[in-house]
Amino acid sequence: MILSVRDLKVSFRTNDGLVRAIDGVSFDLEESEILGVVGESGSGKTVSLLAVMGLITDPNASIEGSIRYKGRELVGLPPRELRRLRGNEIAMIFQDPMTALTPVYTIGWQIAEQIRAHQNISKAKAMARVEELLAEVNFPNPHEAMSRYPHQLSGGMRQRAVIAMALSCNPALLVADEPTTALDVTVQAGILDLVRKLRATHKSAVVFITHDMGVVSELADRVMVMYAGRVVERGSRMELFSDPRHPYTRALLGSIPPLTGEKPRRLPAIPGSPPSLLRLPQGCAFGPRCPVHYEPCVTGRPDLGIGTHAAACFRVAQA
């Protein structure tokens, strides 16, 4: 077991009141497993992973619950200890490669900086390692690429550089936050391929955050669907996509236009928009948009329950 998150709660004090960005999230991650986390804006998918990385620096945030990395509790760990893990054992890839790299340093410098932050090796050795890494993420000319500045590379190449940086210390856990959302599909396909390949070669476990069901279904071993700060459904890729149980998962899958076959005249759309975390509805947060909601959904809040394939829905529990 690489990562074990139990009942994680993250809330922010704001001028408009307390915002519960994450409300009781639990999940496990095995070695070299890819967990897909799906959700819309405000679902808490990014915040939960920032919490795992210890990257929530907002002084108004409070984090409760337990995050265990290889059995070691991360919540409440001193910053210095956390820093030793970050970039070394736990690495992160961000959404927008355009802004994720410091504009004034070369790619090589930035990757070497990370290696030297965690390993006591010479600059020349670090640079040699950078070249290897860039070759591994398919840079056509790794030696030349090292001396390039971020703005001199295309979006796809920048994201490869970010991935090379994340891999530089052979992390056991890789957290990827929508790493392909800002890229073209053709480039995305290459990046997804790369993530798959690296999981095999580096044996890293991957948490892959995305809003794209297609991406998850191509990449993930297991999937977790989030809505308004809670996990509404989890299961293996096969379980979730061949037998989606939560009405939100079903609706989300149904609203994706098909790429083949007959075009529906109208798409089955979910009414309304995701709720504001400041004004969450009573009971089940998806209730007001749910096609099958009934009385229990207004008063009670369904739990996810146990089992590998589970959905937080009274209708599912009832069936």
Next chain:
Amino acid sequence: MTDSPILETRSLGKRFSIGTRFSAEGKRTVHAVDNVSLTVRRGETVGLVGESGCGKSTLARCLVRLYDISDGELLFEGEDITSKSLSELRPLRRRLQMVFQDPSASLNPRRRVGDLVAEPLRIHGKLSSREIAARVAELFELVGLLPDHVMRYPHEFSGGQRQRVGIARAIALNPDLVVLDEPVSALDVSVQAQIVNLLADLQEKLNLTYIFIAHDLSVVRQVSTRIAVMYLGSIVEEGPAEEVFATSAHPYSQALISAVPVVETTPSGTRKRIILTGDVPSPLKPPSGCRFHPRCPIAVERCRTERPELKEYRPGRKVACHFPTV
């Protein structure tokens, strides 16, 4: 009705100059759009697809004359509007509208949305303020907003509602043609379908013609009747949406469509995927011959030297490739 062309381009091109005579590399020209001949018929939706930088947004802006046109001709209902001056274009502006990607960036945050929707009516129409108010109410109902929303400010709305306001503004003057540049890209997945449906409803009710740009290919397929695939400023394939997706003829279209991740319930790896190597070449130094040949899996010597033209190989299907899959 659907057969009469509303908009037609003949070898349309758009060049941008970069730098000046004095800059290090001298003055250079980018052919952002190069030799595009496209016919848009009344009531249809033409989807433009391609990677970022392929010129689809530039082409769309040329079509509504937001950009001046460098080469070729642009015809609106058979009339040449390529080089019409701004004042000559004014009556046409009403009939050609545009909806942009980011609804929050294209709406003035300090004005009430009712005002924002009324603005084009005030500028172009000769309506009394009572008539304007009535029309705004009508538009709000059309796009699925509540009547009391008129007094709100853009920030009080969700992304989907803001895009509804943007659409209301665009259709306020009963346009004939609306260019939609990534109208759903900034929206949550669960909201995208609502807007896609709204666009379809409006098209039917108001007999609109759309030019639709999105990087999400499944959305483009859903919305469009016809599709034009662009690569480095030119159209490489054109045809009815479902046909192009089912049996694409150009190797680039095939790669592009195969790259779209789809939800599969079978064990992964059953779908054949063509992964393109390398990046899109710089439009400053486009490759010789077929622009796609450096990344093309089936390129041969001829592709390096001879540029294929966009030719109709079957009624309604066009492709620019020496070796199309037909």
Next chain:
Amino acid sequence: MIYAILRRFGQMLFVMFGISVIVFLIFFATPGADPAARIAGRNASPEVLEAVRHNFGFDRPLYVQYAKMMEKIFVTGDLTSFVNRGWKVVPAVMDSIPVTLSLVFGAAILWVVVSIIIGIVAAATRDSWLDKLLMALGLLGISMPVYWLGEVMNLITQSRYHDSWAFSWVPPLGYKNFSDDPKGWFLTLIIPWITLAILYIGIYGRVLRAAIIESLQEDFIRTARAKGLSETRILLRHALRTSLIAFVTLFGLDFGALVGGSALLTEVVFGLHGIGKLTYDALQNLDLPMIMATVMYASMFVVIANAVVDFVYILLDPRLRTS
């Protein structure tokens, strides 16, 4: 690269030419600004006026006058004052330059170093009592007029407490040449440096703090944290480096203006006969050749300072190198 530098140099010359023409026209060609009347003094008879006019070449066409003036400034260097007859203008400017440069360079080093430290410390401890204290002190520095501060400094160090151990080292007001007496040069300038720097420390510290805090919101800072770097390294290597652009812009403008004569008040208060003082006196007497010379000198420094800033930009931000 060489082409770019040459082009930049050409631009500088062009700007200076433009400034010289404008200044020339303002003083010699605006209606009512008859330089001959100025030189001849009040109640001069028409004959005297005519003689002066001829003598100084004011009856020649304007472009000839302009060319003559430029020749006298840049080629022969024998332009003489209209007011103090026989006083050569160019050597007077040359004598004042080291005074102003000494004052401004020293103050600039002081304010850059101190304000960078203040900016970093305030940004690193933002919203703490230390940050608030530093920013309040900065505001105080900005609010104090230089002439008032200078006089207070003089009052303390020259008279009131001059005999105490703390200020007995302070030499009397005035400038000492560096080549003659390096120690004296340094000692006489310490108090003027501090006085001039205090205002700029306040401004620059606040600007840098704001820029660093803005930088800290950037995505690449989050990346740097995710890499496991220490907060100090993130602040100095990533946030500070990208915040220096605003700082350098401001510095170029202020430095150029100060060297060009804006340090006037400090010069006057401390009895330093620099460019500012020279320009001020020339303006008082409408000493046209002197004004011409000091303005040319000032514009040269402003233009050079701008060119240096552009060059530093390129060093700081690689994105500007290719485009």
